[in-house]
Amino acid sequence: MLRHFHLLALLLLLSPLPGFAREAADAPSPSFTTVPELSAGFDLLYEQKFSEAREGFTNWESRNPQEPFGHVAIAASYLFEELSRQGVLTSDFFLNEKKFLHGIDGRPDAERMSHFRDAVARARDLATERQKTNPEDPEALLALTLTAGMESDAESILQKRHLDGLKRMKKANGYAKQLLAQHPDETDAYIAPGIANYVIGSQSGGARFALWFGGIHGDKKLGMEQVAKTAENGRYLRPFAKIILALAARREKQDALAQKLFRELSEQYPENTLYASEYAKALAPSALPSATR
Numbered sequence: 001m002l003r004h005f006h007l008l009a010l011l012l013l014l015s016p017l018p019g020f021a022r023e024a025a026d027a028p029s030p031s032f033t034t035v036p037e038l039s040a041g042f043d044l045l046y047e048q049k050f051s052e053a054r055e056g057f058t059n060w061e062s063r064n065p066q067e068p069f070g071h072v073a074i075a076a077s078y079l080f081e082e083l084s085r086q087g088v089l090t091s092d093f094f095l096n097e098k099k100f101l102h103g104i105d106g107r108p109d110a111e112r113m114s115h116f117r118d119a120v121a122r123a124r125d126l127a128t129e130r131q132k133t134n135p136e137d138p139e140a141l142l143a144l145t146l147t148a149g150m151e152s153d154a155e156s157i158l159q160k161r162h163l164d165g166l167k168r169m170k171k172a173n174g175y176a177k178q179l180l181a182q183h184p185d186e187t188d189a190y191i192a193p194g195i196a197n198y199v200i201g202s203q204s205g206g207a208r209f210a211l212w213f214g215g216i217h218g219d220k221k222l223g224m225e226q227v228a229k230t231a232e233n234g235r236y237l238r239p240f241a242k243i244i245l246a247l248a249a250r251r252e253k254q255d256a257l258a259q260k261l262f263r264e265l266s267e268q269y270p271e272n273t274l275y276a277s278e279y280a281k282a283l284a285p286s287a288l289p290s291a292t293r
Helices: 002-014 036-046 050-063 068-085 097-102 110-133 138-158 162-182 187-201 205-213 220-233 238-251 255-268 273-283
Strands: none
Touching (some): 036 050, 036 068, 036 238, 138 187, 162 187, 187 220, 220 238, 238 255, 255 273
């Protein structure tokens, strides 16, 4: 019995969280450890090499089938690809008030969105299963935060189902708060409430008032501050947060911040000409119309 006690103590010491022993000690925690294979996959994503990124994520997921983050990454690859294809992550979109608040013109690719939804569902199932053992499981909470945040983007921007998007946004906020209350250093999680606060805070006064009665609140300044936390210290979503923060800065006429972030992105990912193009636009902000307040 004493030997079993020592074994349990050793497992607890090896666990990434006090009092929580992982079944697979050789599988690093993507929430609290930078996994090189995942990091390389996200770099490919930011270079717009979507198929290569997805292949890397799928390979990692196949070796870590109990980790919801593998499917989170796969879902992100499909969503990021569609957002890029639709020109969402550009100043042309962000500075067009109609598009920014109401979504893309046309429809998203049906097959790509089907793959996205499948990956989200699988990530959520795995996260929910983990919560049966530990409701505060950080891997589960991060997965639920990011999947709800991605669904919110997909519903609002791509599918133009804005009420559904806002509901997902509210869920993402709830999961993020639960995770960050215990692990404030999990900076990737800040991007979900950050985007939510900024987008809701950008709505008209009447729309914000109506949303307030539904328990949905927004604050542009707070949103940018939250996204900035991911942009400064995020593990996998740092470049994505930089894109969002830079585009928000363009809307708020904070051109110096936008220039700094796009310059950093263009230097980090020189093969993706989008960042250099956006940097050039930020240097000459008058080339695009300002967002209507």
